[in-house]
Amino acid sequence: IRLGRHLRRTPDNDTAFPAATTQPVVLKPTAPSSQILASASWATRSRFADVKSDAAVELLTALLREKLLDDLRGHGLSYSVQVSSSSSVTFDYGTISALATVPVGKAQAFYDAVDKAAAELTSGKISADEFERVRAPALESYRRAAQTNGYWQGLLIGGWDEEAKFNRARNLPKALEGASADDVIAAAKRYLAPERMMRISAGS
Numbered sequence: 001i002r003l004g005r006h007l008r009r010t011p012d013n014d015t016a017f018p019a020a021t022t023q024p025v026v027l028k029p030t031a032p033s034s035q036i037l038a039s040a041s042w043a044t045r046s047r048f049a050d051v052k053s054d055a056a057v058e059l060l061t062a063l064l065r066e067k068l069l070d071d072l073r074g075h076g077l078s079y080s081v082q083v084s085s086s087s088s089v090t091f092d093y094g095t096i097s098a099l100a101t102v103p104v105g106k107a108q109a110f111y112d113a114v115d116k117a118a119a120e121l122t123s124g125k126i127s128a129d130e131f132e133r134v135r136a137p138a139l140e141s142y143r144r145a146a147q148t149n150g151y152w153q154g155l156l157i158g159g160w161d162e163e164a165k166f167n168r169a170r171n172l173p174k175a176l177e178g179a180s181a182d183d184v185i186a187a188a189k190r191y192l193a194p195e196r197m198m199r200i201s202a203g204s
Helices: 051-074 107-122 128-145 149-156 163-178 181-191
Strands: 025-027 035-043 081-087 094-103 198-202
Touching (some): 051 094, 051 107, 051 128, 051 181, 107 181
Parallel strands (some): 025 198
Antiparallel strands (some): 035 094
16 A cells, blocks of 8 residues: 555555553563553554644654653652654554553552643643743754654655655654644644543553
């Protein structure tokens, strides 16, 4: 399936995010563990659906990461916190995911922190300083990447004539620069609703 054709959903390229869960799906290890890996995920969109939306999701992911780091580390719950976003180049499908390693019995504290961070973002609790602290590094990262051979080789993988891919490469830095806190808040409202969250934890 060529890039750019994925937006028209067909039986050949359809996929769906698992149903949301109010309680975590618990995966039990074969041996006792002193820690639990807790995760929360939400469905988003494909990589080439909308460049402006891509920029908002990238900044939303970075803001969610900052809020979770502050909360979980501040309470001594976890120093291993990851928040990332990924998106398909073929299917109209993507995710924002947060995960952390916490002591046994503290998984709910992780989910409480996720709920709190998501609620702050959807309600617009984003200061100008917070926003700039994530946008400036995102822009700098793309500018540095564009000066490397690896970046351009990555763009050429799969063909040089894929317009959607090169359109994103040309316009994403500009979209990041022009993004506003309101764009991120709109993305948070669209994607980070509690009823859309998939919770999974692994550990005894």
